[in-house]
Amino acid sequence: MHRSDAKNNRLQQLFADRLQIIPVGIESKERIEKLLADNRYMKDLKLPLVVEDKVLTKIFPHQGVPHVVWIYKGRVAAITTGDMIAEKNIKELLDGNDIKNWPMKDDFYEDHERDSLRFSSGLYSRLLPYVNGATLSYQVDTIGNQVRYRMTNATAVSAFLYLYSQIQQLPLMKKERIKLDVNNLYEFENLDSIPESIWMQKMHFLMNRHGHYSWIIKIVYRLSLRI
Numbered sequence: 001m002h003r004s005d006a007k008n009n010r011l012q013q014l015f016a017d018r019l020q021i022i023p024v025g026i027e028s029k030e031r032i033e034k035l036l037a038d039n040r041y042m043k044d045l046k047l048p049l050v051v052e053d054k055v056l057t058k059i060f061p062h063q064g065v066p067h068v069v070w071i072y073k074g075r076v077a078a079i080t081t082g083d084m085i086a087e088k089n090i091k092e093l094l095d096g097n098d099i100k101n102w103p104m105k106d107d108f109y110e111d112h113e114r115d116s117l118r119f120s121s122g123l124y125s126r127l128l129p130y131v132n133g134a135t136l137s138y139q140v141d142t143i144g145n146q147v148r149y150r151m152t153n154a155t156a157v158s159a160f161l162y163l164y165s166q167i168q169q170l171p172l173m174k175k176e177r178i179k180l181d182v183n184n185l186y187e188f189e190n191l192d193s194i195p196e197s198i199w200m201q202k203m204h205f206l207m208n209r210h211g212h213y214s215w216i217i218k219i220v221y222r223l224s225l226r227i
Helices: 003-013 029-038 087-094 112-118 156-165 196-203 214-226
Strands: 070-071 075-080 126-130 137-143 146-154 205-212
Touching: 003 087, 070 087, 146 156
Parallel strands: none
Antiparallel strands: 070 075, 126 205, 137 146, 146 205
């Protein structure tokens, strides 16, 4: 339960006869009541609450919140992050549209392909689209003077900063410290009012590379041309 509860109140009222939003918490009833009284974002919460939950968290295990389980016609239709709770998405589900391509939240995603690539031989480079269910991650394996890098659901900016940091130590790169001089800023920042998960699905990528250390400098240079 957080600042977005005001949005959830509005959506509940908008779809009152077709939708029920139920926030779930593991905290005690007393702690939730105190939060409702003290937090200005939660004082006007009009949704039914589940407190001291020990059942739903076992049925739908997760590591990060918000963790949103969409149940439609008695079945789990999707599991997403909180930014997907939007009027457009609710309409899509209630209208019976296909939502199988929604960005999925899976805190226990296992990358089996990564394990197979770890033991493959030869030099290669692969650039693939966003991996649904996976989070941003970096893996590095070194063998002699060769290196395998795998960046999952990265952007051009995050990939550049990560690879550049392999060459030279960087300070904490806050968003305010990064200036983008590009032709199409939308490829690097979510400029529209779409959920961040949707934008990530469009713009993030997976890159596998197995080669000599010298390739890092080449890749950094190529990424810098985009940035």
